[in-house]
Amino acid sequence: xxxxxxxxxxxxxxxxxxxxxxxxxxxxxxxxxxxxxxxxxxxxxxxxxxxxxxxxxxxxxxxxxxxxxxxxxxxxxxxxxxxxxxxxxxxxxxxxxxxxxxxxxxxxxxxxxxxxxxxxxxxxxxxxxxxxxxxxxxxxxxxxxxxxxxxxxxxxxxxxxxxxxxxxxxxxxxxxxxxxxxxxxxxxxxxxxxxxxxxxxxxxxxxxxxxxxxxxxxxxxxxxxxxxxxxxxxxxxx
Amino acid sequence: xxxxxxxxxxxxxxxxxxxxxxxxxxxxxxxxxxxxxxxxxxxxxxxxxxxxxxxxxxxxxxxxxxxxxxxxxxxxxxxxxxxxxxxxxxxxxxxxxxxxxxxxxxxxxxxxxxxx
Numbered sequence: 001x002x003x004x005x006x007x008x009x010x011x012x013x014x015x016x017x018x019x020x021x022x023x024x025x026x027x028x029x030x031x032x033x034x035x036x037x038x039x040x041x042x043x044x045x046x047x048x049x050x051x052x053x054x055x056x057x058x059x060x061x062x063x064x065x066x067x068x069x070x071x072x073x074x075x076x077x078x079x080x081x082x083x084x085x086x087x088x089x090x091x092x093x094x095x096x097x098x099x100x101x102x103x104x105x106x107x108x109x110x111x112x113x114x115x116x117x118x119x120x121x122x123x124x125x126x127x128x129x130x131x132x133x134x135x136x137x138x139x140x141x142x143x144x145x146x147x148x149x150x151x152x153x154x155x156x157x158x159x160x161x162x163x164x165x166x167x168x169x170x171x172x173x174x175x176x177x178x179x180x181x182x183x184x185x186x187x188x189x190x191x192x193x194x195x196x197x198x199x200x201x202x203x204x205x206x207x208x209x210x211x212x213x214x215x216x217x218x219x220x221x222x223x224x225x226x227x228x229x230x231x232x233x234x235x236x237x238x
Numbered sequence: 239x240x241x242x243x244x245x246x247x248x249x250x251x252x253x254x255x256x257x258x259x260x261x262x263x264x265x266x267x268x269x270x271x272x273x274x275x276x277x278x279x280x281x282x283x284x285x286x287x288x289x290x291x292x293x294x295x296x297x298x299x300x301x302x303x304x305x306x307x308x309x310x311x312x313x314x315x316x317x318x319x320x321x322x323x324x325x326x327x328x329x330x331x332x333x334x335x336x337x338x339x340x341x342x343x344x345x346x347x348x349x350x351x352x353x354x
Contacts (some may be wrong), residue, residue: 055346059338069339076343173335 003100004079005032006070008063009087013041016087020052023085026093033073034087037066063155064173071159071168082164084157091156095196099158102192109189110163112149112181113156113196133217137178140221144228147185150193152178163189172227175220182227247286254279274322278315 005023009016020032033053036044038060047054055069067084074082081100085091095113102108116134137152155177159167163184172179184191258275261267285292296307 053350055342057338057342058345061335061338065335065339069342072339072343073346 001081001104002077002079003030003081003083004070004074004077005030005083005085006067006074007032007034007085007087008037008066008070009034009039009043010037010060010063010066011039011041011043012087013039013043013046015089016043017046017050017052019085019087019089020050023093026096030096031079033070035066035069035073037061037063062173064171064176067176068168068171068173071164071171074164075168079164080161082159084155084159086155090198090200092197092199095156095194096158099156099194099196102194103158103160107190108192109160110184110191111158112151112191112193113154113198114149114151114193115154115196115198116150117193117195136217137220137224140224141178141182144224145182145185147181147191149181149191152181154196156196156198172223175223178220178224179227182224186228244286247282251279251283251286271326274319 007016007019012019016034020034023030023032031053033055034047036047036054036056038057044054044056055073057066057069061069070084071082081103083096083099085093091113099111099113102111116131134151134153138149141147141149141152166184166187166189167180170183172183181191255276258267258272258279262269262272292308293304296304299307301307301310
């Protein structure tokens with residue numbers, strides 16, 4: 001079974017090498033692909049020097065466009081499972097086996113590492129204000145799609161082959177984490193949350209740095225509303 | 239409508255038409271998008287030549303002053319133009335994203351091939 005870690009990186013020179021080495025020393029059979037999203041620091045140079053497989057995006061696309069590039073890479077190289085993993089040292093590789101177990105056992109098509117369900121209460125859970133924001137996003141998803149998700153903004157996810165093909169074609173790029181969950185549920189994929197604990201980020205900035213602003217929240221909620229009405233272009237489902 | 243005004247509008251229309259034609263010739267706008275502006279100018283010319291055309295529509299729609307009708311009509315047209323421009327920009331953003339992804343993946347493959 002071919003397993004790929006998709007690691008989006010934007011100005012992550014402080015953490016990226018450590019992140020990749022942690023994965024490689026945890027299990028040498030895991031492949032990684034770092035998607036360097038047009039970083040302005042030495043991320044690209046470091047990746048080259050350390051011979052880490054990577055794709056340098058020729059211009060900055062944002063987290064959604066970067067992760068989608070990873071899914072396209074996974075399609076081209078025929079991977080069975082793709083794991084989204086942050087480059088900033090926030091995610092803990094020890095939980096990967098729990099994350100992909102339901103996929104290997106064919107109980108789920110897509111799993112989400114969640115900080116807010118039983119068995120995951122100990123680790124870093126973000127600031128209070130962000131948790132309120134996350135709660136509102138979760139509530140909106142529940143109202144719009146009747147699907148309960150506790151950690152819709154988690155970027156620690158795993159996808160099986162069918163979902164890899166789907167996301168390579170249809171990845172949302174404005175607010176990708178919550179939107180993709182809605183899209184996958186709507187399309188009929190089985191999603192499942194797995195308890196994980198996360199670290200506080202070591203360096204770099206969250207891709208969601210405007211969290212506190214009401215403007216961001218309105219945007220997310222609005223886009224979820226739109227996704228719930230949108231037609232899915234399912235070229236690749238079958 | 240006074241003759242002076244008619245001449246002014248005609249001159250303005252001729253200027254606008256030659257501007258659009260120049261832009262299309264220099265490939266600065268696509269023919270497809272220039273048509274929209276051509277129609278807008280055509281409308282202005284018709285209104286200048288036959289003023290009753292405008293006042294007819296205006297009173298038909300219940301406007302008391304023709305100028306109010308013209309302003310409302312123009313704003314409506316501009317909103318329509320802005321929406322179509324937003325559509326074009328969004329589409330372009332989408333294709334730029336696709337191009338960036340494909341070319342970046344291709345470049346990575348080529349580099350890997352060279353190393354082997």
